[in-house]
Amino acid sequence: MALHCCNKIWVFIIVIFLIIVENVSAATFGCSTGQTDDFRNVALSVHRQYRQLLAQGKAPNKCGQLPEAKNYYEINWDCALETDAKAWSDACNYAYKSGATQALTMGSASSPADAIKKLMIKMANTPITNGADPDTYNNANNDWNRVINYKVLAVGCASKLCSGMYFTVCHYDKPAFSNEKLYEKGTNCVTDSDCTTLLESTCKDGLCIAPPKPDETINTVCSSNPSMNDYARDQLVKWHNYYRALVIKGNEPAAGGRKAPKGKNMYKIKYSCAIETNAQNYANTCPYPTHSLSTARPGWGENMAWISTGTIGESMAKSVQLYYSELLSPGMADLVTNIVTYPADKGAGHYTQVVWGNTYEIGCGGKKCPDGYWHLVCQYNVAGNWNNTAVYQVASTGPGGCATDADCTTQAADTCSTSDGLCNRV
Numbered sequence: 001m002a003l004h005c006c007n008k009i010w011v012f013i014i015v016i017f018l019i020i021v022e023n024v025s026a027a028t029f030g031c032s033t034g035q036t037d038d039f040r041n042v043a044l045s046v047h048r049q050y051r052q053l054l055a056q057g058k059a060p061n062k063c064g065q066l067p068e069a070k071n072y073y074e075i076n077w078d079c080a081l082e083t084d085a086k087a088w089s090d091a092c093n094y095a096y097k098s099g100a101t102q103a104l105t106m107g108s109a110s111s112p113a114d115a116i117k118k119l120m121i122k123m124a125n126t127p128i129t130n131g132a133d134p135d136t137y138n139n140a141n142n143d144w145n146r147v148i149n150y151k152v153l154a155v156g157c158a159s160k161l162c163s164g165m166y167f168t169v170c171h172y173d174k175p176a177f178s179n180e181k182l183y184e185k186g187t188n189c190v191t192d193s194d195c196t197t198l199l200e201s202t203c204k205d206g207l208c209i210a211p212p213k214p215d216e217t218i219n220t221v222c223s224s225n226p227s228m229n230d231y232a233r234d235q236l237v238k239w240h241n242y243y244r245a246l247v248i249k250g251n252e253p254a255a256g257g258r259k260a261p262k263g264k265n266m267y268k269i270k271y272s273c274a275i276e277t278n279a280q281n282y283a284n285t286c287p288y289p290t291h292s293l294s295t296a297r298p299g300w301g302e303n304m305a306w307i308s309t310g311t312i313g314e315s316m317a318k319s320v321q322l323y324y325s326e327l328l329s330p331g332m333a334d335l336v337t338n339i340v341t342y343p344a345d346k347g348a349g350h351y352t353q354v355v356w357g358n359t360y361e362i363g364c365g366g367k368k369c370p371d372g373y374w375h376l377v378c379q380y381n382v383a384g385n386w387n388n389t390a391v392y393q394v395a396s397t398g399p400g401g402c403a404t405d406a407d408c409t410t411q412a413a414d415t416c417s418t419s420d421g422l423c424n425r426v
């Protein structure tokens with residue numbers, strides 16, 4: 001009897017929420033909408049509580065529980081999202097705001113804090129009523145899809161008494177798309193290295209904790225380009241080196257159940273403002289998907305991406321992840337010699353440029369174009385993707401990567417970055 005089982009779970013959920021809500025800490029939020037920190041504490045706690053239950057595979061589904069989540073992040077409060085939510089709730093118009101990622105409810109409650117609890121109980125009941133699967137967006141689950149979406153890192157809510165009913169509005173920092181997974185099924189994180197969506201994440205109680213929100217207004221490294229910022233540059237360098245250091249260890253999953261081979265003499269990527277200027281000039285023409293002429297970037301390679309959401313820094317980080325994912329799909333033809341041949345390896349061309357062993361410098365630019373997308377351009381010195389050439393040198397012995405300067409033999413002066421096994425080009 002499905003109904004009986006679901007009723008019992010529903011009661012269980014409410015009990016859980018009440019326990020947590022009574023134990024909220026006295027966090028201060030520093031927001032200035034006129035709402036209370038007590039309200040914020042309750043609103044954040046009910047979100048965290050439900051998302052934690054879900055991540056652990058304990059949130060109720062139509063029958064049974066929703067599957068456990070892998071690489072699932074804790075949610076934080078955001079004053080700017082609260083400000084948007086407050087403006088919307090104050091209007092007392094129970095409708096969705098175009099372009100915003102919202103959860104809404106209108107109903108009787110004893111206080112704003114009580115109203116937000118009711119919103120989350122309504123959310124928790126959605127999959128019980130309709131059934132849910134993290135692989136498939138279900139329109140019937142409406143707001144719930146947005147509340148639990150794995151990409152969401154921040155929330156801000158508001159509740160307004162409108163003719164005797166509380167209109168409660170939450171805004172989320174990332175939209176959920178109907179053609180994407182809501183979250184990845186799998187085991188909760190155990191160590192920090194299980195949290196791979198954002199660099200420098202940590203794992204706590206099975207949830208991934210994001211690093212502090214970056215300040216994307218700082219632009220000192222290549223300050224003459226106002227379209228980029230230091231966070232975006234830092235992410236580009238770190239994601240490239242993260243993948244380069246991983247791939248040479250020989251454990252990276254590749255298409256066909258294979259692994260990319262262990263490597264050596266892999267350069268550590270540095271950032272170049274001169275390359276950035278060139279890449280930015282090209283990005284400013286909104287060129288996606290057409291590559292620049294090779295004469296416009298002599299000796300440099302190029303990767304391009306087209307991304308609709310996020311800041312420039314978030315989009316740049318995402319682009320490197322997308323490039324690298326080609327190792328798994330469609331994959332490279334020969335992972336024993338690691339030699340690329342075209343046209344067979346055309347589909348992995350972004351991946352092969354990201355981990356091209358001799359490449360040691362990048363510079364990137366991006367523009368939000370009239371089509372609503374970021375047109376992102378990264379250029380690489382030296383260019384990779386030479387036909388009949390190894391992507392990086394295969395290591396036949398050892399763990400992969402350098403341990404001492406003597407292991408870095410491309411140029412006599414090269415040194416070993418022992419923390420990651422990559423070689424510094426001096």
Ligand SMILES: *[C@@H]1O[C@H](CO)[C@@H](O)[C@H](O)[C@H]1NC(C)=O
Nearest residue numbers: 340341342343344386387388
């Ligand atoms: C790459 O090299 C292979 C093998 O020599 C050759 O068959 C192919 O035509 C070359 N591809 C391109 C695009 O030059």
